[in-house]
Amino acid sequence: MPDQRKGTGALGERLAADYLRKKGYRILEMNRRLPIGELDIIAEDREYLVFVEVRTRRGTGFGLPEESIGRAKSEKLIALALTYLQERQDLARPWRIDFVAVELAPNDKPKRIELIKNAVTGDR
Numbered sequence: 001m002p003d004q005r006k007g008t009g010a011l012g013e014r015l016a017a018d019y020l021r022k023k024g025y026r027i028l029e030m031n032r033r034l035p036i037g038e039l040d041i042i043a044e045d046r047e048y049l050v051f052v053e054v055r056t057r058r059g060t061g062f063g064l065p066e067e068s069i070g071r072a073k074s075e076k077l078i079a080l081a082l083t084y085l086q087e088r089q090d091l092a093r094p095w096r097i098d099f100v101a102v103e104l105a106p107n108d109k110p111k112r113i114e115l116i117k118n119a120v121t122g123d124r
Helices: 003-023 071-087
Strands: 027-034 036-045 049-059 093-102 108-122
Touching: 003 027, 003 036, 003 093, 003 108, 027 071, 027 108, 036 071, 049 071, 071 093, 071 108
Parallel strands: 049 093
Antiparallel strands: 027 036, 036 049, 093 108
């Protein structure tokens, strides 16, 4: 099960990156490991540095992808963004955290991909 979940997540991240590129985002990094966790996608959208959390589901038995971001995960994403910005001060600029929800059909084709801009907010 963990291998299938990992494969589903990787597929969702690739689909999300392609979707973001079509929307004009420039992908800088994917799967950036930091001491406190991982950032799925780091991109640029005009003047913004954007940290993108991707959630992928094969069905809605566990709810919609966007329902899986709770307060603890939101706080962790903010901490990850701040940690990354400390490491990469050369990228200092306005930033935000976006969310991409990916739902897959049984054939692994995307059934729905939805971008939610500025999905996670906090005191910066």
